[in-house]
Amino acid sequence: MSGFGDYQLEIYLDGLRGVVPRYPMTFEGWEEKARAALEPSVWSYVAGGAGDEQTQRANVAAFARHGLVPRMFVGAKERDLTVSMFGMTLPSPLMMAPIGVLGLCAQDGHGDLAAARAAARSGVPMIASTLSVDPLEEVAAEFGSTPGFFQLYTPTNRDLAASLVQRAEKAGYRGIVVTLDTWITGWRPRDLSTSNFPQLRGHCLANYTSDPVFRGLLPQPPEEDMNSAVLHWAGIFGNPLTWEDLPWLRSLTSLPLIVKGLCHPEDVRRAKDGGVDGIYCSNHGGRQANGGLAALDALPGVVEAADGLPVIFDSGVRSGADVVKALALGATAVAVGRPYAYGLALGGVDGVIHVLRSLLAEADLLMAVDGYPTLADLTPEALRSVG
Ligand SMILES: Cc1cc2nc3c(=O)[nH]c(=O)nc-3n(C[C@H](O)[C@H](O)[C@H](O)COP(=O)(O)O)c2cc1C
Numbered sequence: 001m002s003g004f005g006d007y008q009l010e011i012y013l014d015g016l017r018g019v020v021p022r023y024p025m026t027f028e029g030w031e032e033k034a035r036a037a038l039e040p041s042v043w044s045y046v047a048g049g050a051g052d053e054q055t056q057r058a059n060v061a062a063f064a065r066h067g068l069v070p071r072m073f074v075g076a077k078e079r080d081l082t083v084s085m086f087g088m089t090l091p092s093p094l095m096m097a098p099i100g101v102l103g104l105c106a107q108d109g110h111g112d113l114a115a116a117r118a119a120a121r122s123g124v125p126m127i128a129s130t131l132s133v134d135p136l137e138e139v140a141a142e143f144g145s146t147p148g149f150f151q152l153y154t155p156t157n158r159d160l161a162a163s164l165v166q167r168a169e170k171a172g173y174r175g176i177v178v179t180l181d182t183w184i185t186g187w188r189p190r191d192l193s194t195s196n197f198p199q200l201r202g203h204c205l206a207n208y209t210s211d212p213v214f215r216g217l218l219p220q221p222p223e224e225d226m227n228s229a230v231l232h233w234a235g236i237f238g239n240p241l242t243w244e245d246l247p248w249l250r251s252l253t254s255l256p257l258i259v260k261g262l263c264h265p266e267d268v269r270r271a272k273d274g275g276v277d278g279i280y281c282s283n284h285g286g287r288q289a290n291g292g293l294a295a296l297d298a299l300p301g302v303v304e305a306a307d308g309l310p311v312i313f314d315s316g317v318r319s320g321a322d323v324v325k326a327l328a329l330g331a332t333a334v335a336v337g338r339p340y341a342y343g344l345a346l347g348g349v350d351g352v353i354h355v356l357r358s359l360l361a362e363a364d365l366l367m368a369v370d371g372y373p374t375l376a377d378l379t380p381e382a383l384r385s386v387g
């Protein structure tokens with residue numbers, strides 16, 4: 001049974017002892033503190049999105065159009081947030097979305113390791129990005145008993161793709177998340193106006209520079225000539241996959257295969273027919289395509305088309321209430337991106353844990369107050385559309 005709401009009690013008890021909270025309690029507070037803590041170019045890279053960021057704002061605004069209807073006489077004294085998917089049971093449906101510049105968000109430069117340590121201590125699984133400062137093996141070594149997932153940006157070189165997946169399998173990852181919506185970077189004015197794209201400065205390429213296949217493509221080892229390594233990386237990074245590639249992707253691993261970036265029901269049906277194990281409904285936090293649908297508005301159609309396959313959702317989740325609403329619309333698990341990156345910026349491992357615990361505490365307390373004690377109680381009927 002859930003004790004996530006106890007975080008509130010801990011904070012009040014600390015207050016009685018004169019200990020003031022170290023970190024803010026809302027997304028706006030995390031964002032403000034992170035902005036002050038991060039280098040301006042890193043801040044704008046993380047906070048920004050595509051175009052004039054209308055989709056990014058729509059992602060957040062969509063949650064306010066749904067309201068949870070309170071139920072009384074339920075006696076929701078105990079809540080159960082455990083979720084089973086891909087043959088594993090997780091203490092809650094919250095996950096950390098893959099973030100490719102975590103290293104730049106951490107004071108010691110090892111943000112991937114910090115997030116993995118936060119996963120170990122909080123039980124919230126991390127989906128480790130291909131674009132990391134710390135090699136995937138070192139990240140996995142920090143997961144403890146919390147299952148970890150590896151996110152694959154599929155390179156054009158198939159041997160390299162296979163090598164990354166095999167390394168992830170060997171390192172103990174429990175699923176492969178293939179991101180489909182970012183084989184090319186979207187139009188990002190904030191980064192363009194400052195010519196800021198961290199990967200082109202050689203950041204977050206540890207999984208490539210540590211890979212035997214990638215190293216074999218280089219004229220000289222990356223330690224001797226990082227410029228060539230970056231150029232090679234830029235040349236092979238993005239693979240505009242088509243449906244013809246799905247059988248090959250599927251053949252790469254016997255681990256659960258989850259495809260990230262699906263918003264159209266027809267794509268979900270085809271992916272399901274192609275043998276994927278899970279669907280990840282996301283518009284990349286509005287970072288890739290502007291002028292698009294809020295991800296939350298795509299979720300019900302995705303869930304229906306997934307027809308029983310687990311659906312992970314992200315994009316725009318800023319609070320525990322948002323987590324609950326996405327679950328009510330049918331998500332099996334809900335991931336956050338920027339919120340935990342900000343947690344990392346403001347307090348390293350502890351900052352990430354604070355963000356995750358705050359989201360879970362709010363979700364748990366909302367389920368208590370509104371009389372929805374289990375995830376099974378959270379159905380679309382629990383919500384009303386409000387405008
Ligand atoms: C700075 C940053 C880097 C990201 N890097 C990756 C990545 O490497 N792989 C990936 O699949 N998604 C990446 N994403 C997208 C997230 O996984 C996720 O879809 C998005 O952040 C969710 O939206 P939210 O930030 O509103 O929670 C990144 C997002 C941010 C903010």
Ligand SMILES: CC(C)CC(=O)C(=O)O
Binds near residue numbers: 131182287
């Ligand atoms: C564009 C990628 C290289 C990294 C990413 O996924 C992101 O910044 O959103």
